Amino acid sequence: MLNRRDNQANEAIQAAIAKPKTPGFPLIECEFPPLAELNKLGDGSLRSANLVDDVR
């Protein structure tokens, strides 16, 4: 199930692909780190080491 943020990101990316800021150069970027990444990753715990792969 896509949530509101996912839908907005999809719409934005499709709009950017259709008409990028630089005409003819569809290099698009988006940034929306998942909430889990706002906590400290890489704190040395096994949980954190596993989470690094999962949050991608």
Add this chain to the structure above:
Amino acid sequence: MAKLVRGLSPLGGLMGPKVQVLASTTASATFLSKAATKIKGVASLRDDLPDNLGPRDIIIVMTPSVQQDYALARKLALENPVVIVNGLAKDQKSVAGDATMAYFSKPLTYNSQIVGYLVRKYPNDWTTVDLVTKKVLSTYKDSEILFGQTNTPDLRDPGKRLQKAVDDRAIQARNQQR
């Protein structure tokens, strides 16, 4: 990531564009095999592109993290739409200002609490939103917020506006208590 792939290619390429997801050149084999359980056909930027990609098919570059990843993404964008998602360790050369920031959502903090967001949903302007009042505090064009020739926003003005909004509310609350 899997949701993004489904959103961009709901019929899996049967009609409309296919989506090819590429992980960083530094991605481990363990990570790639984990990712493959959720995203069909995921590969690494280290590998050659599949032969069956057409010019309208979309390439998603997943968390690039070294300069080589960003350079390869830029090269691929000369032939196909390329979407960089959650780039890591960016510097001034990573993503240039001729790229398009399609979606950006970053929480901004003050006194260790999230007080608002800087959001961008292309083709709309960048927007600072107050978390408490939900009001738009400021909007910016690319030329007004991106650093130099990069695709990275300067968070200082949005941060200051949110801090002021928080302080103003605190002062108002204190005055009402007197």
